[in-house]
Every structure is written in C-alpha cells, then in structure tokens.
Amino acid sequence: MTNLLWSPSRDLQEATNLWAYMAWLRSTRGLEFANYDDVWRWSVAHVEDFWASIWDYFQIQASRPYSQVLGERHMPGAQWFPGAHMNYVEHVFRQANEQHPALVFQSERQALTMLSWAELRAQVAAVAATLRELGVEAGDRVVGYVPNIPQALVAFLASASLGAIWSSCSPDFGSPSVIDRFRQIEPKVLVAVDGYSYGGKAHERYTAIAEIQAALPSLQATIFIPYLDPQAAPKDLQGPIVSWASALNTAGELQCVAVPFDHPLWVLYSSGTTGLPKPIVQSQGGILIQHLKELSLHLDLKRGERFFWFSTTGWMMWNLLVGGLLVGSTIVLYDGSPGHPDMGVLWKLAETAGITFFGTSAGYLTALMKSEVRPGAQYNLSRLKGIGSTGSPLPPEGFAWVYEQIKADVWLASISGGTDICGCFVAGTPLLPVYSGEIQCRALGVDVQALDSDGNHVIGSMGELVVAQPMPSMPIYFWNDPDGRRYRESYFELYPGKWRHGDWIVINERGGVVIYGRSDSTINRQGVRMGSSEIYRVVEALPEVLDSLVVDLEGLGGTSYMPLFVVLRPGLTLDAELTTKIKGAIRSALSPRHVPDAIFAIPDVPRTLSGKKLEVPIKKIMMGMPVAQAANPDSLKNPELLSLFVQLAQNRAT
Incomplete structure (x- = not known):
C-alpha cells in the first residue's frame, strides 16, 4: 500500500x-x-x-x-x-511593488543580487525601445542564446511587450542543435552571451554564435551580452552588433502592445x-x-x-x-x-x-x-x-x-x-x-x-x-x-x-x-525533450559509425538510463577512444545531458519491414517486457537481433 x-x-x-x-x-x-x-x-x-x-x-x-x-x-x-x-x-x-524584489539572482561566479520591480521595468522598457529601433514589430521573432540570467528575462519581456515572438536555447547547446531550432522560425534579432560557466569551467561561445549567425539569413542584428567576461568585445561576429549596455541606455517608456488572445x-x-x-x-x-x-x-x-x-x-x-x-x-x-x-x-x-x-x-x-x-x-x-x-x-x-x-x-x-x-x-x-x-x-x-x-x-x-x-x-x-x-x-x-x-x-x-x-521514443533527459533523430544526425556523421539506435528508459528506478547502440564499419571495434569520440560529438553538437549512459556495438539496427528503426519495441524489451509482447517478429527485417537486447536487459537487471 x-x-x-x-x-x-x-x-x-x-x-x-x-x-x-x-x-x-x-x-x-x-x-x-x-x-x-x-x-x-x-x-x-x-x-x-x-x-x-x-x-x-x-x-x-x-x-x-x-x-x-x-x-x-x-x-x-x-x-x-x-x-x-x-x-x-x-x-x-x-504586480510591481517596492516591498519585494522582482528577482533574485546568483551564479557560480556572482554572489546573490536582487533586482527591484522598478529596475526590471526600466530595463525591459529600454531593451524594448532598442528592439523597436532595430525594426522589431509584433509577430517578428527574437531569439536568445542565453543562460538563466536576468538579461534573458529582460529580453523576453521586452520582446513580448512588443508582441514579438520569443524563443531561447541554453548556450550549452551546440550550434547545430540551435540552428536546427532557430532557422525554422527566421528570427530578426539574436540575443547572445560571450560564454558561460559550468562546473567551475569557462566556456566561450564566439565560434558557436558566428556559426548561428551565418546560418540565419533572416537575422538583422545581434544584441551582445558580455557575461562570461564583463569586458568582452564581440569579436569575429557579424554586424550590426548592439551591446547590452547600449540597449539598457536606450530611452523609452514601457508600452505593451495589445494583441489578440x-x-x-x-x-x-x-x-x-x-x-x-x-x-x-x-x-x-x-x-x-x-x-x-x-x-x-x-x-x-x-x-x-x-x-x-x-x-x-x-x-x-x-x-x-x-x-x-x-x-x-x-x-x-x-x-x-x-x-x-x-x-x-x-x-x-x-x-x-x-x-x-x-x-x-x-x-x-x-x-x-x-x-x-x-x-x-x-x-x-x-x-x-x-x-x-x-x-x-x-x-x-x-x-x-x-x-x-x-x-x-x-x-x-x-x-x-x-x-x-x-x-x-x-x-x-x-x-x-x-x-x-x-x-x-x-x-x-x-x-x-x-x-x-x-x-x-x-x-x-x-x-x-x-x-x-x-x-x-x-x-x-x-x-x-x-x-x-x-x-x-x-x-x-x-x-x-x-x-x-x-x-x-x-x-x-x-x-x-x-x-x-x-510510451513513445522521445528522449527525455532532465526534463529536456529531444528527438532520437537529433542524436542520430550527430552519431551517424562520424566516419566510424554506419548506423545507430538510441532509447531512453527515463524515470525507471528514479534515474534516466539511455543506452546508445552503434553499428561500426567493418574491422573497427568500440574501444575507449571511439567511445570518447562519440560522447564528445554528442556533447558538442547537442548538450552534455544528452550524452548516453552506455554505448554498445551491435551487428545491425533492428528495423521494421518498411525500414523504420525499432525504437519503441526495443525500449519495451530493455524495460523487461517479453519479446512476444514488445514486437511482432513477422513485421521485422531482422528479428534475430532481438535476442541481443533481451540479454542486455537481463545483464542490466542483475
């Protein structure tokens, strides 16, 4: 009970x-x-x-x-x-009041600071005025390559006040993953940081920003936030560039554009x-x-x-x-x-x-x-x-x-x-x-x-x-x-x-x-959902890998377990060097949270007769479901492979 x-x-x-x-x-x-x-x-x-x-x-x-x-x-x-x-x-x-701050912020590098409602309003008004000067109107897209910092909040609220459409990615996402997202919505303005700190290590993002800019022909301006280094300059980036300090100094009152529900x-x-x-x-x-x-x-x-x-x-x-x-x-x-x-x-x-x-x-x-x-x-x-x-x-x-x-x-x-x-x-x-x-x-x-x-x-x-x-x-x-x-x-x-x-x-x-x-095959790592296809694009771009399959057993036993299965070129073995290379590629192109917990070499990827990878049935087998309930062998091109995953599931259980 x-x-x-x-x-x-x-x-x-x-x-x-x-x-x-x-x-x-x-x-x-x-x-x-x-x-x-x-x-x-x-x-x-x-x-x-x-x-x-x-x-x-x-x-x-x-x-x-x-x-x-x-x-x-x-x-x-x-x-x-x-x-x-x-x-x-x-x-x-x-909700603005002077009895309580609007936000409290802390980072690995910065002690606890507070922002009052009046300060937040003034910053949002200034950045909104900057966006207006850059030609942003209701329906335009403003995107952020920003960590969880006050500037991200200000940029979002400024965008929304104009009726513009906000979208953001964390800077630990590799540029290919960001481009896959932002290119679809054709943004007019990019808000980006010079880098971020995680686990005590600094990570510059100039190269990633330049790659994102180059992949977004709709982009008309970038607002640059010197976050990792307060003295940083926007080196090697496409213009026009507006500094965050300049944006905050733009005069303007907050004007919220009424838009349909x-x-x-x-x-x-x-x-x-x-x-x-x-x-x-x-x-x-x-x-x-x-x-x-x-x-x-x-x-x-x-x-x-x-x-x-x-x-x-x-x-x-x-x-x-x-x-x-x-x-x-x-x-x-x-x-x-x-x-x-x-x-x-x-x-x-x-x-x-x-x-x-x-x-x-x-x-x-x-x-x-x-x-x-x-x-x-x-x-x-x-x-x-x-x-x-x-x-x-x-x-x-x-x-x-x-x-x-x-x-x-x-x-x-x-x-x-x-x-x-x-x-x-x-x-x-x-x-x-x-x-x-x-x-x-x-x-x-x-x-x-x-x-x-x-x-x-x-x-x-x-x-x-x-x-x-x-x-x-x-x-x-x-x-x-x-x-x-x-x-x-x-x-x-x-x-x-x-x-x-x-x-x-x-x-x-x-x-x-x-x-x-x-119940589907979506990858869900620490609450961030990502399609298996994104991982396949990275892994299968490596010359050593011919094919791959990934499943996420998130939530089972309270922890996420995501194995990656790879089909290697003939004559290759999955040694420590190749394992490190595969994990590094995923970490760089996608994010650290999407690095698999384990990588296994398999002779082939199980597929349906129509050629679809058998993600959901393999996930069920890895969860301990009997093969007869998880998949119909008659619908598979290579049903003999299922026994490999049954064995892996049994090994993990013991």
Missing part, C-alpha cells in the same frame, strides 16, 4: 489560494465544493465556466472583451476567448523521432491564463514569496519560472551546475535567498540521495514550504528521502506536463495528502484520462495519458505547418479528437496519478 507521507492541516488548507478561490466560487457563482475532487470534476464537466471563472478571479485585463470563452471546441483548433486583446507583460507589471508569445521545441525539432507556438493569452491558474491555485505561490526552479532557458520550466512574476512572487534565478562546488550549492541558495518553493528535477533529487549532503541538517530551510519535482517520475524512495533528509513538514508537489503545453496535466495541491511515489491530482480544467488499448477509460490500471478536452495553453500551431498535419500527427493520430501525450499512467481511485515513463 502506498505510504502517506504528509497531510495538510486545516489551518494550512484555509490559508491556500485554492481555498480562497473555492470561497469566491461559493460567493459569486453559488458553487459549493466539499473537496478538491469535487472542484476538479466541475472544472472538466463545465470547462467553459471554469476558465471564465479563472479570467474573472484573476481580473485579466483586456483592451477588448472576449465574445465567448470557447469559439471552436474541437481539437486541434480550439479557439479560446475570441475577440479579446491583451498583453502578457502588462499583467506581469500589474491567440497571438504567439513564444516558440518552444519538442522533438518526435524523425525530422527537425517541432517548433511549438503558444499564445500570449493561453499561457497567461494557464500560468495564473497553475502557479496560484496549484503551486500556491503568493505575493512576495521566493519561487525557484532549477532550469536552463532550453527547458520549459524556465518559462514557468518566469510566470511567477504574474502572481507577484519573487523569482529566483541560478546559473551554473547544481553540483559545483558540491551538491549543497542549491540548498545554500535556498537558505540565503529565503526560498519558499524549491523546484527541481527528479533526477537531481535522486542524485542528491547518493551524495553526502543532508539539506535539512546542514541548512536553515525554515522558510521552505514546498518542493517541486518534475522531468521524470520520482520513485517512492525519492519521496521518502525528501521527508527524511530535507524537511519533515514540507509539501512535496510532484508534477508532470510537457513542453507541448508549457504546463501541467497532473499536478500538486496543498489541499491533498502526499502519498509515496504518487502525483496528487489531475490539474484543474484538464480532462486527463488513462485509456487502455481499446480506448476505454480505466481507473487503477495502466493506460495512455490523454486529454479529452482542450486547454488554453495547447499549441495554437507548429511553425511551418500550414495545414496542421504535423500537429495532428504528434498528438491526435491514435485517438482522434483527444490529445495523446505519450505517457503511461495509472489513475487510482482517489484521483492520484503514477507515471511510468514515456
């Missing part, structure tokens, strides 16, 4: 934002709910009434009113709040198993209303509280972290390694910054378990009320460790969603108990179901995670997908009219959710 680890007191429940919202529903709508499950059921049975209540409760400001909540209901293509015009950034600065806010990237990364476009209004609901009602963030999530600008959790400003929280940014100079660095930050809600990945928590750090005993975490975990399933042992070694009375909110919606399908709530290994609830307004192989909704047994009704933050479209084909194929092919996300889940009788990992 699942262990009960934490239960909220009555006083705590009555002090939550969700409790206040329920009281508001009672007084303004005449709706009485006894518990969370009742509210959730109402929110999906009356989805338009629910989202209209969120609009009213958070007093969303629009220069033009909406004509109806849901103009088109079908998926894909749902049309939310048609007629409404507004701006995301205007809602950020509604479904006007694009940003482009995020999530990859399937073939082709380029999917450029996912989400709307200003959809993200605004989704994040207000999620950050206030689910994460219970309050004005002035310190909200932290360890992330890079290449992961959607950075976008969610930025959303903390919408509810008046002080967001805490950290740039650097979570393990340098030791695994206690983020908990020291929690102590000195007074973090209220500490968000991270399940992979980090499981790594922390293996370290010598015991946060509760070594640091003052008296202000810490909540811990968030995402990126992959946190195992029951991880849950128990949090309560044993971090804080006995903390609320652990394990959540799961995706880049695809920049939010949660299943989430936490301080109204419910925390059970070991279990996500507390399905998110409000999100009609999550588990479907079996026949498409039936099941409780208590494993099924595919589907969403049966539209959500405002679902993509409005994919870039360069005019007929919507790629969008439909990504989520709606298996269950027409229902969003299939690609997770195996169990929804239990009390509404809790357990996630068992990806």
